[in-house]
């Protein structure tokens with residue numbers, strides 16, 4: 001099992017289906033930025049936020065590799 005000393009590489013399951021990077025319940029962004037919300041000190045997962053999100057509601061979803 002890889003620890004924190006190895007380069008990060010993971011698949012991100014996501015259900016924000018109106019995000020531009022969303023496809024088939026997975027994130028297809030090349031990198032992600034997650035930040036705390038509210039008072040900037042997360043206490044639970046609800047205090048975190050995907051800052052890479054791009055609203056795809058008014059445009060095409062990610063299509064590369066289709």
Ligand code: SF4
Pocket residue numbers: 012014015016019020021022023026027028029032050051052053054
């Ligand atoms: S950028 Fe964030 S919100 Fe969008 S698909 Fe990826 S993890 Fe989900």
